[in-house]
Amino acid sequence: MISPLLALNDGHRMPQLGFGLWQVPGPVTADVTATALRLGYRLIDGAAAYRNEEGQGAGLRDSTLPRDQIFVTTKIWNSDQGFDATLRAAEASLARLGLDHVDLLLIHWPCPSRDLYPDTWHALIRLREEGRARSIGVSNFNEGHLQRIIGETGVVPVVNQIEINPRLQQPALRAFHAAHGIVTQSWTPLGQGRSFDAPPVLAAAARTGRSPAQIILRWHIQIGAAVIPRSTREAGLRENLNLFDFSLTDAEMAAIATLDEASRCGPDPAVFEMQ
Ligand code: NDP
Numbered sequence: 629m630i631s632p633l634l635a636l637n638d639g640h641r642m643p644q645l646g647f648g649l650w651q652v653p654g655p656v657t658a659d660v661t662a663t664a665l666r667l668g669y670r671l672i673d674g675a676a677a678y679r680n681e682e683g684q685g686a687g688l689r690d691s692t693l694p695r696d697q698i699f700v701t702t703k704i705w706n707s708d709q710g711f712d713a714t715l716r717a718a719e720a721s722l723a724r725l726g727l728d729h730v731d732l733l734l735i736h737w738p739c740p741s742r743d744l745y746p747d748t749w750h751a752l753i754r755l756r757e758e759g760r761a762r763s764i765g766v767s768n769f770n771e772g773h774l775q776r777i778i779g780e781t782g783v784v785p786v787v788n789q790i791e792i793n794p795r796l797q798q799p800a801l802r803a804f805h806a807a808h809g810i811v812t813q814s815w816t817p818l819g820q821g822r823s824f825d826a827p828p829v830l831a832a833a834a835r836t837g838r839s840p841a842q843i844i845l846r847w848h849i850q851i852g853a854a855v856i857p858r859s860t861r862e863a864g865l866r867e868n869l870n871l872f873d874f875s876l877t878d879a880e881m882a883a884i885a886t887l888d889e890a891s892r893c894g895p896d897p898a899v900f901e902m903q
Contacts, residue, residue: 630643631643632644632645638786642811643669644853645845645871646701647672647868649673649684650678650858651678652678652680653680654679654682656683660865663862665688669869670693672684672687672699672700673701681702684702685724688700688727700730701732704718706739706901709735709748710747710748711747711748711750718760732763733765734787734789735748738768745769746776746777765785767787770801774808784808789813789814793818793822796889797851797885798812799888811853814856815856818845819893829884832876835880842871845868846874847876850876
């Protein structure tokens, strides 16, 4: 089943559901990407740091789908921040992908102590003007980082890709996104399985006959977030795609909301600086 499309603040549209490539081994990335596209995924979330952009590109070329029906994301890694370095890194990503443009280019992390993310954002604006990225956004930015780049450039990111799962719901940042027309895109959406046995998830699974993973992914869809689960199993890819023929009730959504404990699986963007 094909995902609904979300409107971006630059006039383009993006599939609400996609597929993520973090930790997908290079040699299987082409196969997994091609399988995902065959099953019905239309958004593939990659990054230079995942070291599998060649496979991502090969999987895209294996597909018979027209290029304009596939939404390709990649990200600028921390060590490539800064204006000129970002321009070079984007060209290197495009070469590895074998594409003349990506649909979405993100700054992977803000790395605030290096203070290069505003210059990096200026480079993304240039890349958009040059047609190398159709849309531009950020990842792991907090409200202060967003306010700074918006204040300095007047250009609002289309997306902020952040960690969201039932134990880390980030309501304040999501409200900021909503107020500024930024789409929230959830990474590690399944939260390392730590809510699979939570009573509200199990109750919704029992009522709908769906798996805990499907309940959690449907919760992302119903909070209005875009979501990019990863599975290297074809059965997992299929399962994670089947989210659009059932829905959670208001009571089920409210029960899952109570699971928030502001606890991360991944690093804290305020201090994460890995190069
Ligand atoms: P996910 O939350 O998507 O979980 C992936 C794990 O869950 C895998 O171990 C997978 O195993 C398992 N899984 C997948 N589907 C199911 C299912 N239906 N039932 C049970 N288990 C399942 O984690 P990720 O951390 O990969 O996040 C998703 C994507 O988000 C990444 O691939 C990446 O694209 C992006 N990301 C972005 C970050 C950023 O900083 N911007 C940081 C981290 C991730 P199996 O393969 O065996 O199915």
